[in-house]
Amino acid sequence: EADIYQTPRYLVIGTGKKITLECSQTMGHDKMYWYQQDPGMELHLIHYSYGVNSTEKGDLSSESTVSRIRTEHFPLTLESARPSHTSQYLCASRPSQAFGTEAFFGQGTRLTVV
Amino acid sequence: AQSVTQPDIHITVSEGASLELRCNYSYGATPYLFWYVQSPGQGLQLLLKYFSGDTLVQGIKGFEAEFKRSQSSFNLRKPSVHWSDAAEYFCAVGPIQGAQKLVFGQGTRLTINP
Numbered sequence: 499e500a501d502i503y504q505t506p507r508y509l510v511i512g513t514g515k516k517i518t519l520e521c522s523q524t525m526g527h528d529k530m531y532w533y534q535q536d537p538g539m540e541l542h543l544i545h546y547s548y549g550v551n552s553t554e555k556g557d558l559s560s561e562s563t564v565s566r567i568r569t570e571h572f573p574l575t576l577e578s579a580r581p582s583h584t585s586q587y588l589c590a591s592r593p594s595q596a597f598g599t600e601a602f603f604g605q606g607t608r609l610t611v612v
Numbered sequence: 613a614q615s616v617t618q619p620d621i622h623i624t625v626s627e628g629a630s631l632e633l634r635c636n637y638s639y640g641a642t643p644y645l646f647w648y649v650q651s652p653g654q655g656l657q658l659l660l661k662y663f664s665g666d667t668l669v670q671g672i673k674g675f676e677a678e679f680k681r682s683q684s685s686f687n688l689r690k691p692s693v694h695w696s697d698a699a700e701y702f703c704a705v706g707p708i709q710g711a712q713k714l715v716f717g718q719g720t721r722l723t724i725n726p
Contacts, residue, residue: 504655529712538621541656541702541716556713588655590714592707599707600646601714603655 501525504589504604511579511611519574519607521589528594530572531601534558535586547572579611614639616705618717626725627695633688633720635703645686646704646714647677656702662686673697698724 502523511517523530528549533541543556547566561583562576572591576583586608590601615638625631637643644663648656660671667679677688686703700721706714 507653531713533716538719538721540718543713546713590656592712600658600661601707603648603657605655606653608653 502589502591502602502604504587504607506607507605508608509610511609513578513580513611515579517576517579517609519587519589519609521572521574521604522570523572523591523602523604524570525591525593525602526569527591527602528569529592530566531590531592532556532562532564532572532574533588533590534560535588535606537586541588545574579609581611584609584611614705614715616703616715616717618701618703618720620720621718622721622723624723624725625693628692631688631690631693631697631722633701633703633722635686635688635717636684637686637703637705638684639705643686643705644707645677645679646706647671647675647686647688648702648704648716649673650700650702650719652699659688659701693722693724695724695726698722 505520530547532545534544535541542558544560545564547553553564586606588606589604592601617636646661647659650656659675662669662679700719702719703717704714
């Protein structure tokens with residue numbers, strides 16, 4: 499069982515609020531990812547990190563920001579939530595060695611902005 | 613560009629029947645291939661993976677998949693499905709150079725009839 503945790507699991511929040519989605523892993527993985535998933539749709543990478551103090555934008559443009567101050571922690575922040583941000587957000591991590599490793603996923607945060 | 617196609621958006625099978633979920637990929641080198649399952653409101657759980665060697669790989673929960681390079685396919689199979697197999701199934705290829713991310717297909721939603 500993967501040791502990667504996301505909080506909160508569900509969040510309903512009003513437009514304009516600032517929110518932070520938490521993601522923590524206890525496996526010591528260097529690489530971490532945030533995916534956005536709309537209902538019935540594929541996963542789109544919005545942010546990734548190679549390690550501490552390393553963050554990059556993914557394929558899908560997102561108004562969110564991320565930080566990686568500690569190896570185990572990769573929070574995602576929305577400064578001003580909008581209804582268009584309503585989605586499921588999935589955090590993942592993988593170890594550094596080579597390419598032959600899978601990603602481990604958290605249980606996701608389902609965000610609804612009203 | 614690397615991509616994954618899952619031609620079937622939704623499949624319904626009867627409990628006890630056999631199952632095959634299709635996955636086709638586009639990748640410039642030897643692919644690393646994955647199948648993940650997502651139950652409602654949950655994150656993604658790895659079912660199986662292919663890196664090299666035997667083209668028929670066994671996974672958890674009685675699933676298997678066969679890698680066919682000539683057809684660029686990695687179809688998932690199960691000889692007899694159970695009601696608990698109802699979920700969303702995602703095929704993925706990667707990790708891709710640079711971000712070393714996984715690229716996911718659109719997913720196939722599996723419904724089981726009693």
